[in-house]
Amino acid sequence: MKKLFILAAMLTGVSCTSTDSTEKESSEEVVEEVAIIDSKTVKTLEIGTEAPEFKLMGVDDKEYSLEDFEDADLLAVLFTCNHCPTAQAYEDRVQAYVNDYKDKGVALVAISPNADKAVRFDELGYTDLNDSFEEMKIRAKDKDYSYPYLYDGSTQEIAAKYGPIATPHVFLFDKERKLQYVGRIDDDEYIGREKEHNLRDATEALLAGNTPSPAVTKTFGCSLKWMEKAEGKIKEVEGWAKEEVSLEKASLAKLEEIMANKSSGKYRLVNMWATWCGPCVAEFQGLVESDKMYRNRDFEFVTVSNDEADNYDNTLSFLKKKYASNTNYILEAGINKYDMIETIDPAWQGALPYTVLISPSGEKVFAQMGEIDIQELRKAVADNIGRYFD
Numbered sequence: 091m092k093k094l095f096i097l098a099a100m101l102t103g104v105s106c107t108s109t110d111s112t113e114k115e116s117s118e119e120v121v122e123e124v125a126i127i128d129s130k131t132v133k134t135l136e137i138g139t140e141a142p143e144f145k146l147m148g149v150d151d152k153e154y155s156l157e158d159f160e161d162a163d164l165l166a167v168l169f170t171c172n173h174c175p176t177a178q179a180y181e182d183r184v185q186a187y188v189n190d191y192k193d194k195g196v197a198l199v200a201i202s203p204n205a206d207k208a209v210r211f212d213e214l215g216y217t218d219l220n221d222s223f224e225e226m227k228i229r230a231k232d233k234d235y236s237y238p239y240l241y242d243g244s245t246q247e248i249a250a251k252y253g254p255i256a257t258p259h260v261f262l263f264d265k266e267r268k269l270q271y272v273g274r275i276d277d278d279e280y281i282g283r284e285k286e287h288n289l290r291d292a293t294e295a296l297l298a299g300n301t302p303s304p305a306v307t308k309t310f311g312c313s314l315k316w317m318e319k320a321e322g323k324i325k326e327v328e329g330w331a332k333e334e335v336s337l338e339k340a341s342l343a344k345l346e347e348i349m350a351n352k353s354s355g356k357y358r359l360v361n362m363w364a365t366w367c368g369p370c371v372a373e374f375q376g377l378v379e380s381d382k383m384y385r386n387r388d389f390e391f392v393t394v395s396n397d398e399a400d401n402y403d404n405t406l407s408f409l410k411k412k413y414a415s416n417t418n419y420i421l422e423a424g425i426n427k428y429d430m431i432e433t434i435d436p437a438w439q440g441a442l443p444y445t446v447l448i449s450p451s452g453e454k455v456f457a458q459m460g461e462i463d464i465q466e467l468r469k470a471v472a473d474n475i476g477r478y479f480d
Contacts, residue, residue: 126317127250134253134272137305141167141267142251146201146240147223149230154199154238156267163195164296166289167261169254171202172229173209174312175216176279177257179478181233183275184258187289188237196293200239202226203249204257208319210326211382213312216477218468221315228465246316256311262292262302270296273307280479330382333415337406340394340419345433348392348419351448356388357455357475359467362434362444364396365408369461370443374412376464377445380471381416387475388450391416394434396442399423447471 135142145155159165168184170177188198204221219225223241230239242248252261262271271292276284292302340348351358361377363370381391393414397405402420409418421430431440438444439459447456447470456470 126320127246129314129316129318132250132253134255135251135261135269137269137272139269141165141261141263141269142248144201144240144242144248144251146242146248148238148240149223149227149235150238152238154240159197159199162197163265164191164197164293165263165267166196166198166293167252167263168198168200168258169203169249169252169260169314170200170258171204171221171312171315172219172225173204173214173217173221174257175478176311178216179279179281180258180275182281185233185236187275187293190290191293192236194297196297198237200235200237201242201248202239203242203246203254204315205243205246205317205320206315208315208317208323210323211379212326212386213315214383215387216472218465218472232469249314254309254314256309256313258311259309260289262289262296264296271302271305273304274309279310330413330415333413335406335410335413335415335418337395337402337409337418337420339399339402339422341422342425342429342433344419345394345430348394349434349446349448351450351452354390355450356390357450357471358448359389359391359471360434360446360448361391361393362396362438362442363393364442365401365405366397367442371408373443373462373464374414377462377467378412378414378416380464380468381414383468384471384475385416389471389475393418395420396427396430397421447474449474 141156143156145153148154170180170184184198184200202221206220206222206225209220214220219229221243223243226239226241258275260273260275261269264270271289273288275289277286277288278284288304288307295302348358348360359380363374365371377391385391393416395405395418397420399420399422405420427440431438434444435446435454435457437457441459443461445458445462445467446454447467449455455474456467458467
C-alpha cells in the first residue's frame with residue numbers, strides 16, 4: 091500500500107470537494123497524507139470463492155458485517171455509487187430486485203467503493219452528488235433505499251478484496267457464501283431495453299438448486315475511483331487557472347436575450363450578483379464548481395454583475411480569482427436597476443444574489459433569491475438535464 095499526499099486546499103478560492111462552497115481566501119496548501127491501494131494488483135473474485143469479510147458503516151450510521159446477513163439464503167453484494175450515470179440508471183431496478191426477492195430469502199447490500207477526492211469535477215456531469223459518505227446519505231434518502239448502503243471510500247480495502255471493475259458490479263453468494271455469479275445486473279443500461287436479466291436469472295437458478303449459467307458476465311459502467319486517481323483531480327483544478335476569463339458589458343436588450351434563452355439549446359444558469367454583496371461572494375465558488383461539473387452537457391453558466399460600470403477592473407479581478415471561465419457580464423453604465431429587475435424576471439423582488447435556471451425552451455425551472463442552497467440547485471440541474479443515458 092502506497093501513500094499519496096492530497097492538497098486539501100488546492101488553489102486559492104477553490105475547494106477540494108464538489109459540494110463545499112465555503113469561501114477560502116488563503117492560498118496555503120493543506121497537505122493530507124492518504125494511504126492508497128495500487129489498483130493494478132486488484133483481481134475480481136473467482137466463482138467458488140468465499141465472500142471476504144467486511145465491516146463498514148452504512149448511511150443509517152449502523153455498522154454492518156457479513157454476519158449481519160447470515161439468515162439470508164442468498165446474498166447479493168453490489169458495488170455502486172452516487173455519481174455514475176450507469177449506476178443511477180440501475181437504481182430502480184436494484185430496488186425492484188430487493189422488493190421481489192426479500193421474502194424469498196435473498197438479501198442485497200450495496201457498497202460504494204469510490205474515493206470522492208478522486209472524482210474529477212467533469213465526472214460529476216450526471217449527478218448532484220459526489221461519492222462522500224455524507225452525500226451517500228442524501229442519495230439514499232432521495233431514492234428511499236430499503237437496503238443497506240455502505241461506505242468503503244475511505245480505505246477501499248473491501249473493494250480491493252472483492253475486485254469490482256465498474257459501478258455497478260454485482261457478486262451473488264449462496265448460503266455458504268461461496269460466489270456463484272458475478273457481473274452485470276442485466277444486458278442494457280438503457281431503461282426498458284434490457285433483454286437478459288442476468289442477476290435475476292442467477293438468483294432463480296440458485297433458489298431452484300441449480301447452477302447459474304452464465305456464472306460470469308462482463309459489466310459496463312464507470313471505472314472505480316481509486317485514491318491513486320486523486321492527483322488527476324488536482325491537475326484538473328490547476329488547469330482552471332489557465333482558462334481565459336472575460337467580462338462583457340450588457341445592455342437591457344442583452345439581458346432580455348439572456349433570459350429568453352432562445353438559441354442556445356442548453357439549460358442556462360443565470361446568477362445576478364455583485365462584489366459588494368456578501369452572500370454573492372460566499373456562494374460564487376460553488377456556482378463556478380457547478381459549471382465545471384455540467385459544462386460538458388447541455389448547460390451553460392452566465393453571471394451578471396450589478397457592480398457599477400466603473401468597477402469593471404475589480405469585478406474582472408474577482409472573476410479571474412474564482413476561475414470563472416464561463417460567460418460573464420457587467421451592467422452598462424446608466425442602466426436603471428428597476429428596469430433591470432423587470433427585464434431579468436418580473437417575479438424577482440430585487441434582492442441579491444438571484445439565481446435562475448432556464449430550460450432550452452425559455453422556461454424558468456428553478457429560481458432562488460438569496461444565497462443559494464447549492465445542493466438544491468445541483469439537484470434541479472441534474473434532474474432537468476438528465477442523470478443517465480436515454
